[in-house]
Amino acid sequence: MLKSEPNKPQPPLLFRRWSASEVEVSDLSLQDYISKKNSFLPHSLVRYNVKRFRKAQCPIVERLTNSLMYHGRNNGKKMMAVRHVKSCFEIISLVTDQNPIQVLVDAIQKSGPREDSTRVGTAGVVRRQSVDVSPLRRVNQAIYLITVGAREAAFRTIKTFPECLADEIIKAAKGSSNSYAIKKKDEIERVAKANR
Numbered sequence: 240m241l242k243s244e245p246n247k248p249q250p251p252l253l254f255r256r257w258s259a260s261e262v263e264v265s266d267l268s269l270q271d272y273i274s275k276k277n278s279f280l281p282h283s284l285v286r287y288n289v290k291r292f293r294k295a296q297c298p299i300v301e302r303l304t305n306s307l308m309y310h311g312r313n314n315g316k317k318m319m320a321v322r323h324v325k326s327c328f329e330i331i332s333l334v335t336d337q338n339p340i341q342v343l344v345d346a347i348q349k350s351g352p353r354e355d356s357t358r359v360g361t362a363g364v365v366r367r368q369s370v371d372v373s374p375l376r377r378v379n380q381a382i383y384l385i386t387v388g389a390r391e392a393a394f395r396t397i398k399t400f401p402e403c404l405a406d407e408i409i410k411a412a413k414g415s416s417n418s419y420a421i422k423k424k425d426e427i428e429r430v431a432k433a434n435r
Contacts, residue, residue, distance in 0.1 A: 250277040253300060253340065254325050257332070262341045266348045268374045273299050273344055282321055295375055299347065300324065300340060302378075306386045307404075323401050330405035339408075346411035350384055350420035351377030354431040369431040381420065385411055388419025 252258050259275040272295045281301035287294040294302070307313070307320040328339035335342055356367040372380070388411075389404040396403075410418035416425070 251279045253278065253281070254328065255279065257328065257338050257340055259298070259300075259340050262338065262344055264344055264348070269348060269351075269378060271295065272374045272378045273347065275299070275340075275344075280321060281324060282317055292375065295378075299344060299378075302382055303343065303386070306382050309386070310390075323404065326399075326401035327404040327408070330402060331409060334405070334409060342412045343408055346385060346408045346420070347378060347381040349381075349414045350411045350418065350424050351381035352424045352427040352431075353377065354428050356427075356431045356434045367430075367434040369434045381411075381424075384420035384423050388423075391419065 250258060250260055259277050262275050264270045264273050264275070274296050276296070276298040278298055278301070281298060281304040283298070283301060285297070287297040297305075304317065304320045304324050307323060308316060313319070331337075331339035331342050352372055354369055355372050356369045358365050359368040360366075385407055386404075389400065389407040392398070392407065393400040393403040398406075407418060407420065411420045414421060416422060
């Protein structure tokens with residue numbers, strides 16, 4: 240009788256459903272800053288902010304979860320944020336028939352501004368100067384814009400927050416101009432272009 244091969248350990252699936260292994264980051268500059276680490280939950284209890292640039296190693300879904308915990312009343316409620324992300328991902332997979340982690344990565348790639356303007360001041364004269372945006376800041380800005388857009392969309396409407404978050408991520412992944420994040424990105428880049 241042939242010996243059966245021992246089962247290879249499977250990588251953990253996010254919420255026991257989705258794998259981050261097959262996710263592709265098409266933007267070369269962002270490949271080092273979008274971490275595709277596999278985990279069961281976006282709740283690793285690792286202190287990624289202790290050292291500069293260490294947050295680039297934080298799984299991208301966990302970074303989204305952390306950025307939902309804003310505005311005093313939501314501070315520290317990470318389990319609530321995890322629940323929102325889980326139901327949001329379920330909606331995304333139903334609507335798009337794709338891996339929701341891939342949809343999120345596409346949304347982040349498309350909604351991070353590539354050019355911004357900064358204030359340059361000499362002898363009391365302040366003017367705006369356009370500058371290139373670093374890859375890490377592009378990821379940070381994209382996550383921030385997506386969560387702010389979802390938060391504003393969920394305010395004073397009958398739609399639940401996970402539905403609004405799923406909507407925002409799907410629109411941003413398509414590059415749709417209805418997305419808050421894409422609108423803001425275009426505005427930032429337009430201002431920067433005027434200040435070249």
